[in-house]
């Protein structure tokens with residue numbers, strides 16, 4: 001018989017029906033799916049999950065994260081983007097990784113995401129070999145996260161791949177991976193292709209890579225328009241002229257595009273991943289959230305890298321909101337006027353982190369909102385915690401105040417993966433030991449990191 005859960009008496013934000021959002025409702029989950037949403041549902045044979053005192057939201061969707069970097073977390077507090085690229089891409093750190101390292105790295109990073117209420121993530125993966133690809137996927141699989149595994153070029157010898165005139169094509173191994181792991185789209189893991197795009201390889205190479213993504217029916221994601229790349233490239237305009245813009249293309253950052261290019265992105269239903277905190281910290285440029293929203297583009301959020309920041313989307317929602325309001329408020333102030341109306345609103349930002357993210361990843365029929373017929377990816381936030389209690393504006397509270405510490409329960413595809421603040425069925429002491437072993441190995445092979453002070457704690461927490 002089908003497994004049924006009744007999520008009882010939560011303050012529910014469906015992002016499906018605005019009239020109901022913020023009301024006390026029940027949700028019925030059957031197998032993978034949401035079967036009913038309403039007040040006082042009575043389902044005798046369902047296991048009841050008491051959500052009283054909780055705010056229930058759709059699972060968060062992170063559309064841009066290099067998950068493997070979980071094992072070198074926080075090494076880059078002082079790193080600019082160029083420092084980061086020098087160490088990881090061109091300096092050799094990324095080349096030290098063995099398959100077992102990227103397996104544990106992806107597992108740890110995916111568990112971090114789940115723990116903080118991220119139920120879907122696009123893993124913008126750099127793949128050193130077919131064995132690495134298998135291990136990266138295994139890590140995601142074991143975490144039981146919903147993910148797009150976006151297959152990228154190798155970190156080992158990245159310089160040959162990532163140059164303006166590179167004619168090296170995307171690794172052919174992507175075809176094997178598609179066949180072996182992604183022949184069905186009716187599963188938690190789906191396929192993406194993480195290509196370099198027109199600003200990091202030759203133009204013909206970029207077009208060929210996009211064609212490969214389409215052949216594999218994979219979401220095609222590329223970094224574009226940030227730092228000193230972009231302002232003079234008119235990449236979006238050129239891609240439109242080449243007739244290749246479409247909803248399966250995801251552009252990352254886009255800080256330096258021309259105004260008309262944001263419109264072109266929206267016109268063709270392409271999505272953009274804004275990673276506001278990293279962009280502001282590391283030198284990508286100013287987050288473009290407002291320009292995208294203004295054009296009605298599919299605007300989404302991502303953590304990007306945990307070498308400098310934490311891996312939760314609550315922070316990114318706040319960063320995006322604050323950055324955009326600061327930008328617009330400053331324009332008003334420059335005219336000698338106090339800002340009255342504020343740019344963006346909380347609902348829009350939460351949509352960026354849920355429904356828009358799902359759309360960007362081709363998963364809008366499955367997740368992104370709490371609607372009957374969708375798969376049950378949802379998060380219960382403890383509303384009795386200091387930062388949320390008393391509850392006055394549930395949606396506003398989620399966007400302006402919530403954090404990973406409020407995440408009590410997480411369901412992915414109808415399965416509880418976190419309950420009562422603890423991940424379900426995860427041997428954390430064992431995993432921590434493996435994470436440290438990998439971290440130690442990487443640092444023994446790559447000695448270019450200065451000023452960091454790695455510590456061993458796995459045994460301490462086990463004791």
Ligand SMILES: [Zn+2]
Pocket residue numbers: 064066124223252304
């Ligand atoms: Zn990135």
